Amino acid sequence: MISLFGRHYRAAKWLGFIAPCVLVLLSFVIFPLVYSLYLSFTDFSLTQVGYRFIGLRNFLDIVRSTEAKKSAFNTMLILIGSVSIEVVVGISVALMLNRIGYSRSIFVTLIAIPSLVAPTAVGAIWKMLLQPNGLVNYILSALGASPIDWFGKPTFALFSIIIADIWQWTPFVALIFLAGLTSIDPTLYEAAKVDGADSMQQFWYVTLPNLRRTFAFAVLFRAIDVIRFMDTVWIITRGGPGIATQTAAVYIYVQGFRFFRIGFSSAAAWLLLIAVSILTGFLLRLIREKQ
Amino acid sequence: MRLRRGIVTVVTYILVVVVLAMTLFPFYWMINTAFKSKGGALAIPPQWIPENPTLENFKEVITGTGMAQGGLRYAMNSLVIATASMVIALLLGTLAAYGLARWESKWSDRISMWILSTRMFPPSVTVIPVFLMFVRLGLVDTHLGLIIAYVTYNLPFVTWMMRGFFTEIPAELEDAARVDGCSNLGVLFRVSLPLVRSGLAVAGLFAFVFSWNEFLFALVLTRIRASTIPIQMASYQGVKGLIWESMMACAVITSLPGVVLAFLAQKHLVKGLSMGAVKG
Numbered sequence: 001m002i003s004l005f006g007r008h009y010r011a012a013k014w015l016g017f018i019a020p021c022v023l024v025l026l027s028f029v030i031f032p033l034v035y036s037l038y039l040s041f042t043d044f045s046l047t048q049v050g051y052r053f054i055g056l057r058n059f060l061d062i063v064r065s066t067e068a069k070k071s072a073f074n075t076m077l078i079l080i081g082s083v084s085i086e087v088v089v090g091i092s093v094a095l096m097l098n099r100i101g102y103s104r105s106i107f108v109t110l111i112a113i114p115s116l117v118a119p120t121a122v123g124a125i126w127k128m129l130l131q132p133n134g135l136v137n138y139i140l141s142a143l144g145a146s147p148i149d150w151f152g153k154p155t156f157a158l159f160s161i162i163i164a165d166i167w168q169w170t171p172f173v174a175l176i177f178l179a180g181l182t183s184i185d186p187t188l189y190e191a192a193k194v195d196g197a198d199s200m201q202q203f204w205y206v207t208l209p210n211l212r213r214t215f216a217f218a219v220l221f222r223a224i225d226v227i228r229f230m231d232t233v234w235i236i237t238r239g240g241p242g243i244a245t246q247t248a249a250v251y252i253y254v255q256g257f258r259f260f261r262i263g264f265s266s267a268a269a270w271l272l273l274i275a276v277s278i279l280t281g282f283l284l285r286l287i288r289e290k291q
Numbered sequence: 292m293r294l295r296r297g298i299v300t301v302v303t304y305i306l307v308v309v310v311l312a313m314t315l316f317p318f319y320w321m322i323n324t325a326f327k328s329k330g331g332a333l334a335i336p337p338q339w340i341p342e343n344p345t346l347e348n349f350k351e352v353i354t355g356t357g358m359a360q361g362g363l364r365y366a367m368n369s370l371v372i373a374t375a376s377m378v379i380a381l382l383l384g385t386l387a388a389y390g391l392a393r394w395e396s397k398w399s400d401r402i403s404m405w406i407l408s409t410r411m412f413p414p415s416v417t418v419i420p421v422f423l424m425f426v427r428l429g430l431v432d433t434h435l436g437l438i439i440a441y442v443t444y445n446l447p448f449v450t451w452m453m454r455g456f457f458t459e460i461p462a463e464l465e466d467a468a469r470v471d472g473c474s475n476l477g478v479l480f481r482v483s484l485p486l487v488r489s490g491l492a493v494a495g496l497f498a499f500v501f502s503w504n505e506f507l508f509a510l511v512l513t514r515i516r517a518s519t520i521p522i523q524m525a526s527y528q529g530v531k532g533l534i535w536e537s538m539m540a541c542a543v544i545t546s547l548p549g550v551v552l553a554f555l556a557q558k559h560l561v562k563g564l565s566m567g568a569v570k571g
Contacts, residue, residue, distance in 0.1 A: 010394070013475060017390025018402060021383045021446055028443040029409045032420035039420065093310055099303045107307055109553050111314055112560045116549035118504035120524040121542040125317045128324065128535050133333050135320065171314060172564055179561045228413040231506040231521065235528055249507075252415045257511060262419060269416040276413055 033273075040267035046260035058267035068268065070243055071251035072275075077158060078247065079226045082165040083219060089166075090173030090218065091211070097174065098181045108175065115172035123235030126164040130236075154244030157237050161245055164232050169225070173218050180214030181207070216286040223283070227276055248272050318546070324539040325349065332535035348540035352523075361515070365523040366544060372434055372519060373502035373548075376441035380498050381491065383442070384449030389479050391450070392457035403454060410447035418511050425512060432514040440512060441502040448501070449494050452562065456490035457483060493556050497563040503548045520545050 040058055044051040062068045093111075097104060114122065129136050130150040137147035150160045184207065192202045230249040233239060239246035239254070246254070252272065256265030324332045325348055327341040355362025387406070391399050421440065422431070430436030460483055468482045484491065506521040513522065524545055527538045556563060 011396060011398075014390040014394035014396075014399075017386045017475075018394075021387030021406065021450055022402070024383060024443055024446060025406065025409050028421060028439065029412065029417060032417040032424065033412065035420040035423070036416055039423075093307075096303050096307050096310070099300065100307060105557055107311060108560065109557050110311055112564075113318070113550055113553045114314060115564055116500060116552050117546040118506075118521055118524070118549060120504075120506055120521040121321075121545040122317075124524055124527070124538055124542045125321045128332065128539065129317060129320065131333055131535075133335060135337055138335060138337055167314075167317065175561045175564070224411055224413075228415065230415070234506070234510075235525060238528065249413065249415045253418075253507070253511075256419050262423070266416075266419055269413070269419065272413055273416045276411070280411060 036266045037270060039263050040270050042263040044263040044266075046262060051263065054263075058264045059271065061264065062268050062271060067243055067246075068251060071246045071248050074158065074244075074246060075227060075248045078162055078165065078229075079223060081158075081162045082169070082226065083222045085162075085166050086170045086173045086222060087215065087218060089170050091177050093170070093174035094177035094181055095207075097178050108178070111171040112175060113171075114168045117168075119168065119229075119231035120235050122164060122168050123232040126160065126167070126232075127236045130160050130163075151237055152241060154241060157241060157245045161233055161236055164236060165226065165229075168232075169222060173222065176218045176221070177211065177214055180211050184210045213287050216283050220280065220283040220287070223279055224276065227272065227279075321539050321542050321546070324536055325543045327536050329534065329536055332539070348536045349543075351537050352540045352544060361518070361523060361526075365518055365520045368434065368517055369503050369519040372437045372441065372517070373499045375434070376438045376445060376502050377495050377498040379438070379442045380445040380449045381495050384446050384494070385453050385484070385491065386479075387446075387450045388453035389457055389483065392454050393475075403451070406447050406450050410444075414444075414507050418507055421508075422511050431512060432517050434517050436512055437509060437517055437519070440508045441505065444505065444508070445498040445501055449498055452494045452497075453487070453490065455562075456487040460486055490559075493559040493563060496552050496556055500548050500552045 041053055041055060042051045043054050043058075097107060097111075100107070128134060131137070132147065132149060136150075141147050148156055150156045188206050188210070189202060192206050197205065228249055229247065230253060233245060233247055233250055237245045239250045248268070249272075252265050252268045255261050255268060323338070323341060326344045326346070327338060328343045328345050328347070331338050331341060331343075350356075353363050355364070391403050425431045425436050428436075430439070464486070465478050465482055468478045473481060503519075504521065505519075506525070509519045509522050510525070513519070520541075524538070524541055527533055527541070553560070
């Protein structure tokens with residue numbers, strides 16, 4: 001009886017430390033989430049007084065809307081295009097950084113800068129570099145290639161966003177892999193050497209398998225970020241030309257705050273949340289396996 | 292064999308320098324352009340270094356003349372909001388982290404996971420209801436409103452990072468203080484917190500930069516009075532005949548905290564950028 005009381009007393013003591021943080025998160029994350037779900041079943045709009053429950057109509061409208069589908073598709077293209085390149089280049093850069101001993105920390109610091117700088121600034125820089133008469137096109141024509149209308153053609157507009165994303169986030173992915181590389185048990189390499197493995201075989205049979213968790217983490221962080229991602233797109237193209245580069249996050253913002261369709265926008269946001277949760281769950285399972 | 296290893300090392304260094312150059316060149320171009328006279332940004336052939344270098348663009352951004360609307364107010368708002376939200380997030384986050392690190396219970400782990408998961412939600416989902424709540428509470432376009440939003444945004448990160456630092460402190464140190472009659476709060480502030488002060492500084496720096504950089508909540512929750520510097524960056528976008536030199540001066544100011552952070556937080560970069568979750 002006394003020990004039971006003691007345990008509860010201890011719990012109550014620690015809960016006092018935790019409570020303020022939990023209360024803030026409940027009020028400004030969990031309550032809004034529930035409120036958003038509630039709104040998603042209504043036709044709530046900032047331009048009309050009052051609202052009605054319309055059941056699943058918002059969700060059905062989104063699934064049928066070509067613009068919504070296009071936005072989801074764009075998000076997926078950017079996700080696949082940028083994350084795959086970031087992972088491949090990121091691993092390579094990590095391997096290089098892992099080889100150099102002298103002055104590694106200064107290289108790491110300098111390489112980390114893009115991921116810490118505001119995406120709005122990064123977007124502005126690339127918007128300038130990719131202007132029709134900007135530096136990239138100047139270099140292209142100096143090399144004998146024809147200049148590219150980066151923001152006028154849908155495909156290239158999408159490319160320009162992927163380029164900015166790759167430039168900003170590859171170093172971050174490289175740093176994650178560098179952390180993964182340095183945490184591989186060195187005795188594994190010793191054992192491989194004893195078995196006569198050359199450096200290529202060591203890479204295939206020791207390095208890569210041991211980077212699996214790191215890989216899943218890197219993809220998880222980047223995927224969550226790309227999906228929420230709107231700053232860079234907003235600065236570079238505002239989703240244009242037309243809706244060629246409109247991502248899911250931009251779509252939700254435009255529906256909610258340009259067309260004031262709060263209910264509809266909330267429904268779209270919830271669909272996005274569900275998609276993120278499925279992806280996160282899948283990647284987390286990959287991480288937990290074989291731990 | 293030794294020669295081969297030497298060659299590999301040299302090639303590696305060369306490749307790293309190439310990567311570094313590609314990483315830093317766009318920043319060079321940003322700074323370069325910020326000092327050019329009007330019309331210099333897109334001149335052909337390009338000005339690799341500014342012809343007629345000038346401080347005019349920075350003056351425009353600071354005084355709010357020309358294309359730069361609002362002037363220094365945006366940067367000041369960013370400074371005030373990022374600092375205030377950092378202090379509050381550190382306070383609440385450290386308390387929670389300490390409680391979670393010391394409370395031995397399965398609930399401690401569950402609550403920690405839950406706190407981390409709140410950071411994973413796309414902000415697009417919460418920004419609409421938070422906006423409606425803020426309309427009710429009269430918090431739209433106020434400093435307080437954005438401070439609340441950023442405290443919420445940074446809390447999971449600060450809590451998670453500080454919890455990691457606290458679990459590394461040996462229990463004996465704290466027990467000694469407890470025997471001397473310190474309360475839990477006393478132990479936290481007199482013994483544990485001083486031991487993790489470098490970690491606290493890093494968590495604070497990251498919180499500051501995340502708030503400084505944040506865009507979506509600033510875009511939705513502010514109009515003019517409380518707008519932050521990313522909004523100033525975006526305000527150039529809609530302008531016809533965009534003035535690149537002035538925009539880049541604004542970009543230089545916007546980038547500064549992130550660059551400073553990279554140098555100050557060296558050892559904790561990966562941990563900070565990935566919310567301290569890499570350790571698993």
